[in-house]
Every structure is written in C-alpha cells, then in structure tokens.
Amino acid sequence: MTNRLPRRSFDEAFRLQVVKMIREQNLSVPQVCRDMSLTDSAVRRWVEQYDAESAGQPGIGKPLTEEQRRIRQLEAELRQLRQDNDILKKAFGLLRPGTEVIHRVIAQWQKKAETVAVSTLCRVLSVSRAGYYAALKRAARPAVIEPIEVQLKAAFTASGRSYGSRRLRAALEVQGIDVGRWRIRRLMREHRLQPSWKRKFVHTTDSRHTLPVAANVLQRQFAPASANQAWVADITYIRTRSGWLYLAAVLDLYSRKLIGWATAPSMPAELVCAALEMAIGQRKPSPGLIVHTDRGSQYASELHRDVLQRHGLLASMSGKGNCWDNAVMERFFLNLKMERVWQRDYANHAEAAADIGDYIVGFYNSTRLHSTLGYLPPNAFERKMAATRPIELSENS
Incomplete structure (x- = not known):
C-alpha cells in the first residue's frame, strides 16, 4: 500500500522568492522543482500568478508601469541572448580538440563568405593569424585522439574546469569508463587540464560585539544520522x-x-x-x-x-x-x-x-x-x- 505524501503549504513570501529565482536567475521550473522537492504544477501556478501581476492583472503585488514592463522585456531578451551565446561557447569548447578544428572552421568560412577578413575570424575565434597561415602550409596528418581523451576533456569542461583527477575518475566511472587515476593525471598534464584559482580575503562577519552568543552545540559533529538534524x-x-x-x-x-x-x-x-x-x-x-x-x-x-x-x-x-x-x-x-x-x-x-x-x-x-x-x-x-x-x-x- 502506497503512503500518500502530506500536503504542504507555503506562505506568499516563499512563493515569491521561488518565482523570482526562476525569472531573475533564468532557472527552469523543472530544475527548481527537482532541487527544492516542489510540485511542478504548483510552481507553474505561482509563476502564472506572478506574470499576471506583472501584466497589471490582480495579484499579490502592485501592477507594473509601462516603462517597467519594457525594462523587464529588454532584460529578458538580454538574458536570452547571453544564454544562447553561452550555449554556443560551451558547445564549441566541448567539441574542439585543438586549434586544428578552429583553422578548419576559418577555412570553411572563407569559402562561403570571402568578404570576412581572415584577421577578423582569427580575432573572434582567439587564434593567431600567423598560426592559421602556417597551418595551411603544413601537410602533417591529423593526430589520432583516443576516445578516453575526448571523454576526459568533456567531463573536465562539464565540471566548469574544476574537477581534479579523483572526481574525473568518478565521473568517467559513472559513464562506464574504467580508467586509473594515474593515467588520468598523465592525460591532464599532457592536455593542460589544470584547474587554476587564487585566494582573496575580505572580512564578512564581525564578532566584536556585545550581543548574546550561543554555546557550541554542534561540536564539529559534521555527519548527522539523517536530514534536518x-x-x-x-x-x-x-x-x-x-x-x-x-x-x-x-x-x-x-x-x-x-x-x-x-x-x-x-x-x-x-x-x-x-x-x-x-x-x-x-x-x-x-x-x-x-x-x-x-x-x-x-x-x-x-x-x-x-x-x-x-x-x-x-x-x-x-x-x-x-x-x-x-x-x-x-x-x-x-x-x-x-x-x-x-x-x-x-x-x-x-x-x-x-x-x-x-x-x-x-x-x-x-x-x-x-x-x-x-x-x-x-x-x-x-x-x-x-x-x-x-x-x-x-x-x-
């Protein structure tokens, strides 16, 4: 016998916070529902209510002016353009094995649109013009790329170029690829897959105050037995x-x-x-x-x-x-x-x-x-x- 999940109720402040997350941070409804364990139909109803309010219909807030609606429309169009641009950049980054592919793209573009200068294409695609012309003169055969290298680069790029050898090994294992960590480290060195970061520091909280201070109840017990403890x-x-x-x-x-x-x-x-x-x-x-x-x-x-x-x-x-x-x-x-x-x-x-x-x-x-x-x-x-x-x-x- 299946137990029915208890019905939850949310106040207006929480619903408005969820809707703003979807609209202002450009997140999808299914994505937010999965992350917050919310019902898809309920969240979509909240979004519809918010949109109706924004269009001047009765809602939980004040109607927007014509200027505010125009600003929101322009912001939405700008977000869409940025998202489309990011998708193209990420897709291109996942697919290219090196500058050879970019050189082929420039050559194909030149055949279709000769009015675009090579210098412009090289600047847009972030390669040197001298390197492009040198590549045209070379007759070397294209390098043979092992499938593991392609999968490794894809996993590294999908992680936001943040995974080290341990997490890359786990990510490849999920895909059914069994490869040792030391081989992954070697391939990362060869292909320069190195996460880079630098520290910065700024004070955030100030403990020099006279307000009441609670005791340390947690005592570094960082592994509770269940959620919400x-x-x-x-x-x-x-x-x-x-x-x-x-x-x-x-x-x-x-x-x-x-x-x-x-x-x-x-x-x-x-x-x-x-x-x-x-x-x-x-x-x-x-x-x-x-x-x-x-x-x-x-x-x-x-x-x-x-x-x-x-x-x-x-x-x-x-x-x-x-x-x-x-x-x-x-x-x-x-x-x-x-x-x-x-x-x-x-x-x-x-x-x-x-x-x-x-x-x-x-x-x-x-x-x-x-x-x-x-x-x-x-x-x-x-x-x-x-x-x-x-x-x-x-x-x-």
Missing part, C-alpha cells in the same frame, strides 16, 4: 565591477545540500534571515534542529534569534576565531569561488546573483560529485538514502 550557515563575498555582493547560505550537513541562500550589496541581519527563511520554507524542519553559525553580529542579532525561536530551532555558534568549527560551510564557499566565481568577471550584482543561483541549482546540488557522499551529488544522495531507509525531509521529499 543539523544545518550550518555563513556569509561570504563576491567581487563584481559594481562593488561587493554578499552571499548568505544555509547547508544541510547530512547531504551537504545548499538549501537556502540570499544575496545583497550589504550584509545586514535581514540577509542571513532571508537565507534561513528560504531553507525553513523548503524543508519544514521539526523543532530542535541545530543551526550552527559563527559569532557574527548578524547571527547574534535579535532578528535572527527571533527566527530561530519562532520555528523552535536551536542556535549553535563557533568558538571565537575558530574557523574549523564551521569547516563544512567554509569548504562550500571555497568550492563556489574556485569552481565558478574566480573564473568569472561579473559586471554587476544581478549578473553575479544569477550565476551563483545557476551554480547552486544547476551544478552543486544536482551534478557536482562529493567525495563525502561516495561521489554522488546531494540530490542523488538524498534520493538514494530515501530509497534504502526512511528519512525526514519535512515532507518526505
């Missing part, structure tokens, strides 16, 4: 050309899944509360869940304490100046910056927020292989554990 939260910063963007995030230690986040150009207490409310709205945890943070003034604020008390959650804080007490969240922020942020040059806050949302929903929660989870993504790990034993994800999602 212990969460960790923190704030980090993202560099953009328009100034710093601050990211507050909440992570479930059981599956390492990022379940709540919020961004803002400053970092008041409202920022961390917005991320926590998103996590609570999605997971509906039982009272007694531990929420571990550092001693920052945002987490010690009355506003944050009220959110915890209202939902019956237990506050836990790291020792003074001890980053190891919140090491899991620190590691997530490092992965985010190594694998995405430090490879980008964000023009403004909106562009950064959209890309971070894409990383969390489209890569980190659904695709990225976690060594702690047996090289499974958080969503796949939760589904696997749900199939082997009953776990509580608020609504048994």
Whole structure:
C-alpha cells in the first residue's frame, strides 16, 4: 500500500522568492522543482500568478508601469541572448580538440563568405593569424585522439574546469569508463587540464560585539544520522565591477545540500534571515534542529534569534576565531569561488546573483560529485538514502 505524501503549504513570501529565482536567475521550473522537492504544477501556478501581476492583472503585488514592463522585456531578451551565446561557447569548447578544428572552421568560412577578413575570424575565434597561415602550409596528418581523451576533456569542461583527477575518475566511472587515476593525471598534464584559482580575503562577519552568543552545540559533529538534524550557515563575498555582493547560505550537513541562500550589496541581519527563511520554507524542519553559525553580529542579532525561536530551532555558534568549527560551510564557499566565481568577471550584482543561483541549482546540488557522499551529488544522495531507509525531509521529499 502506497503512503500518500502530506500536503504542504507555503506562505506568499516563499512563493515569491521561488518565482523570482526562476525569472531573475533564468532557472527552469523543472530544475527548481527537482532541487527544492516542489510540485511542478504548483510552481507553474505561482509563476502564472506572478506574470499576471506583472501584466497589471490582480495579484499579490502592485501592477507594473509601462516603462517597467519594457525594462523587464529588454532584460529578458538580454538574458536570452547571453544564454544562447553561452550555449554556443560551451558547445564549441566541448567539441574542439585543438586549434586544428578552429583553422578548419576559418577555412570553411572563407569559402562561403570571402568578404570576412581572415584577421577578423582569427580575432573572434582567439587564434593567431600567423598560426592559421602556417597551418595551411603544413601537410602533417591529423593526430589520432583516443576516445578516453575526448571523454576526459568533456567531463573536465562539464565540471566548469574544476574537477581534479579523483572526481574525473568518478565521473568517467559513472559513464562506464574504467580508467586509473594515474593515467588520468598523465592525460591532464599532457592536455593542460589544470584547474587554476587564487585566494582573496575580505572580512564578512564581525564578532566584536556585545550581543548574546550561543554555546557550541554542534561540536564539529559534521555527519548527522539523517536530514534536518543539523544545518550550518555563513556569509561570504563576491567581487563584481559594481562593488561587493554578499552571499548568505544555509547547508544541510547530512547531504551537504545548499538549501537556502540570499544575496545583497550589504550584509545586514535581514540577509542571513532571508537565507534561513528560504531553507525553513523548503524543508519544514521539526523543532530542535541545530543551526550552527559563527559569532557574527548578524547571527547574534535579535532578528535572527527571533527566527530561530519562532520555528523552535536551536542556535549553535563557533568558538571565537575558530574557523574549523564551521569547516563544512567554509569548504562550500571555497568550492563556489574556485569552481565558478574566480573564473568569472561579473559586471554587476544581478549578473553575479544569477550565476551563483545557476551554480547552486544547476551544478552543486544536482551534478557536482562529493567525495563525502561516495561521489554522488546531494540530490542523488538524498534520493538514494530515501530509497534504502526512511528519512525526514519535512515532507518526505
């Protein structure tokens, strides 16, 4: 006999947050539903209500002016152009084995459109003109590429050029390709598949305050027996050309899944509360869940304490100046910056927020292989554990 899942209810603030994530961060409805364990039909109904409101029809907010509707239309067209451009760039990057393919593209383009100068094509495709003409004079046979090299490059590119030899081996194993780690390391050296990143540092939270500080209840117990027993939260910063963007995030230690986040150009207490409310709205945890943070003034604020008390959650804080007490969240922020942020040059806050949302929903929660989870993504790990034993994800999602 099949047990029916209990019906969940969401307040207007959470529904509006989900819809804005879809519209402003250019995420698909199925993608968000899979990540947050929501019903597709319900989310589409929320989106329709939001669109109706935006068109001036009765809704949960004020109707938009003609100028605002035009701005939204232009923003949507710009997002679509950027997405199409990114798809073409990624597809081209996955398919090309080297400059030889680019040279052939230039030669074929010259045959079809002789009015386009070779120098222009070389500049657009990022190759030297001298190298192109030298390639035309060479009569060398094309190099034979092993299928494993093609698969390796595809896996490396699909990871955002962030995977090392261990995760690449696990990714190839999922595809049914059994190859040793040392061979992968050799091929990575030969083809220059080397992740590169650099550290930057900016203070985010300030523990020099007189606000109440909670005891360290978590005590570095980073492997709870089930979901929604212990969460960790923190704030980090993202560099953009328009100034710093601050990211507050909440992570479930059981599956390492990022379940709540919020961004803002400053970092008041409202920022961390917005991320926590998103996590609570999605997971509906039982009272007694531990929420571990550092001693920052945002987490010690009355506003944050009220959110915890209202939902019956237990506050836990790291020792003074001890980053190891919140090491899991620190590691997530490092992965985010190594694998995405430090490879980008964000023009403004909106562009950064959209890309971070894409990383969390489209890569980190659904695709990225976690060594702690047996090289499974958080969503796949939760589904696997749900199939082997009953776990509580608020609504048994």
